[in-house]
Amino acid sequence: MVVNAAFWRGKRVLVTGHTGFKGGWLSLWLQRLGAAVSGYSLPAPTQPSLFAAAQVEKGMVSVLGDIRDLPALINVFETHRPEVIIHLAAQALVQASYQDPVETFGTNVMGTVNVLEATRQTPGVHAVVIVTSDKCYENREWIWGYREYEAMGGRDPYSASKGAAELVSGAYRSSFFSSSGTAGVATARAGNVIGGGDWGVDRLIPDMVRAYSSGRPALIRNSRAIRPWQYVLEPLAGYLMLAERLSTQPAEFAESWNFGPPEPDTVDVAEVADRVTSLWGQDARWEQDRTTHSHEAHTLRLDSSKSRARLKWRPRLSLDTALERTVAWYRAALRGEDMRTLSEGQIEHYQAGGGA
Ligand SMILES: NC(=O)c1ccc[n+]([C@@H]2O[C@H](COP(=O)([O-])OP(=O)(O)OC[C@H]3O[C@@H](n4cnc5c(N)ncnc54)[C@H](O)[C@@H]3O)[C@@H](O)[C@H]2O)c1
Structure with a gap:
């Protein structure tokens, strides 16, 4: 049992962010677990x-609204009285952050401030999980996985x-x-998430599905970039397990993971x-995109030893299984x-311990 x-x-x-890719899966999972789920987000x-x-x-x-609107957010807190908050709403794309840095910083930084401020102003919250990213670390382009205590950074706006957002969370936590008697506030840093239902622009698998389902070759940038790929339910399990521990032992678990x-x-x-191309079959093929793109980190690895040791969380799906489930999802949707x-079947299977 995870x-x-x-x-x-x-x-x-x-x-x-319940209208997004990870937030959608998390909301479905929480519904299956029998939680009373509310969501606050812009439209999908x-x-x-x-x-x-x-x-x-x-x-x-489902409440539609902007995370930058603090009074609206406080109203949601007062109406729905959450005991646990999982904050996923964000401008989540590196390339888009170059197009609109103001929106990216406003949503991702002030959005986090607002979630923590609404928590501060509303009694009854036990646990807050702020979802940031593996990209929060100062990227040293080295071969080792980043550990939680390493320096924050970021060359691109995202x-x-x-x-x-990590620094904001740390300041709110200590202040x-x-x-x-106060809420446990933790931050969570996951890798490059894959799974069905992601249609984000400039993301590898959605870009491939869009191309292959319309009979075109996929154009792929940065094909040598190294990333920590993982099935969507893996980090979501981590967020849920972290929130459970934060609710009962906030002092021990209110940190970054x-x-x-x-x-x-x-x-x-x-x-x-x-x-993905071989799973798709037919005449699918990909080509290197030779047009120039804004800078993205080359090598990114995460060290999850702490979550394994202290939360007893561990990844359970191999990349092959994750990709099979992902391609099966898109094929079924088409x-x-x-x-x-x-989607509920994939959640049940995972929750029941189905991995490999
Ligand atoms: N997908 C990944 O590989 C990945 C990896 C690491 C971290 N993350 C983080 O996980 C979280 C979820 O990512 P995702 O892949 O589901 O992204 P997504 O783009 O699919 O979803 C983002 C969600 O945030 C909402 N949103 C955006 N701007 C908003 C605003 N101003 N006010 C209210 N809601 C707003 C969107 O409507 C959507 O519901 C993000 O915080 C992202 O940075 C994602």
Whole structure:
């Protein structure tokens, strides 16, 4: 058992960014666990979206709004009285952050301030998990995985905004949430997440699915970039397990946590592209995109020893299985299958310990 179902039954949980890729999966999972789920977010960032395809809204209260709007957010807190908050709302794309740095910093930094401020102003919150990114670290382009205590940084606006969100969380924690009776505030840093239902622009697998489903070759940039790939439910399990521990032992767990894949699954973009292409079959093929793009880090690895040792969290799906499930999801969506049932089936299978 990765997640303690008894803990979540009836728990009031607020997910920000519930209309997005990870937030959609998390909201579905929490619904299956019997939590009273509310969500606060802008509308789904893509069309199609997991939110629409899997009818995520069906089992929760969905409030549409901007995370930069503090009074609206406080109103949601006062109305829904969350006990646990998982903050995912963000401008989540590196390339888009070059196009609109102001929106990226506003959403990712002030959005985090607002979630923590609303927590401070609303009694009854036990646990807050602020989701940042593996990109929050000052990238040294070295071969080792980053550990939680290493320096924050970020050369592009997205990465810097996530490093800044970490600093904001640390300042709020030590200033307002360190005495007994206050919420436990932790941050979570995951890797490059893959799974069905992501239609983000400039993301490897969504770009490939868009190309292959319309009979075009996929154009791939930075094919030698090395990333920690992981199945979407793996870091989500980490966030849930962390929130459970934060609720009961905030002093011990209110810190930062990495949730990365097993070491062999940190591979380059070309390797993932090759495996997706062969799973897709037919005439699928990819080509190197030779147009120039803004800078992205070359090598990124995460060290998750701390989460394994202290949360007893561990990744369970190999990259091959993760890719099989991901491609199966998109294929089913293209065939017009019931994607809520299929997504719930993938969650059940994972929750029951199905890995490999
Ligand atoms: N997908 C990954 O590989 C990955 C890796 C590491 C970290 N993360 C982080 O995980 C979180 C979720 O990522 P995702 O992949 O689901 O992204 P996504 O783009 O699919 O979803 C982002 C969500 O945030 C919402 N949002 C954006 N701007 C908002 C605003 N101003 N106010 C309110 N809501 C707003 C969107 O509507 C959407 O619901 C983000 O914080 C992201 O930085 C993602």
